Amino acid sequence: MVSKGETVETNKKSETALVVLTLREVKEILNCEVLVGEAQLGMEIWGACAADLMSDVLAFSIPDSLLLTGLVNAQSVRTADVAEVKALVYIRGKKPDAGALQLAQEKGIPVLASNFTMYEACGRLYLRGLKSAATIVSKNE
């Protein structure tokens, strides 16, 4: 049986530990279809950012992070490229348009699609320990 003190200690550890997930784990957690980048599922993801506003992504993402978005046009991929976001997950069953898919292929950015809502997709990743990119940014500042 875990004593009260030990539980607190465990919580402290989980607050500070930086969890890294592979894109394959993300795919499994969010039950994703892979639209681009099947061969890149071994890549490591260090944090996540969820937004439909691309300026928020530019302000609060970190390199090597994941972007969850409902914005399906090419600007979602261009923003990912500019901000060095490593992979994209389109949520709520949305599929990127042809321009976005072509750009993702050109830039070598993996694209996944999940049927979960934004809220549930974020919640599932957070439960697995993946940190918010914004939290990591503020700690580094």
Added chain:
Amino acid sequence: MNDDSLLDLEFEIIGGDFNQAGRVSTRLKSILKEVGFNPQVVRRVAISTYEAEMNVVMYARRGVLRFKASPQRISIVIEDEGQGIENIEMAMKEGYSTATDEMREMGFGAGMGLPNIKRNSDRFEITSEIGKGTRLKVTIIAGDGTRS
């Protein structure tokens, strides 16, 4: 142009062309990566120029981005012919925006553009004239310059 200039480039940006929006900044980013600038500096330049490029696409008829880099310092000037900014002080506030629904559908126009550019620059200068256009100058210190 002094002796240690690495790059002196000029790009045209076409207003209203949402399909092409972002091409200049992503091209510039590739060039800087090839030259070997520090990745953090490359990211700051890419974010600043992308936001500035989107502003030209959204609010101006046309614009020009002039880019100069030495190993120590990067200077970016974006000049556009367009409607200009009525109240620069307000435009610098996060969340203030005059964007249309079309711009928001593109994922922009949330009132974060100019603040994002300022956040990523070491020096930020902006002047604007109503009905004529806007001039933005961004300086980014490249620190120890390119990787050896």
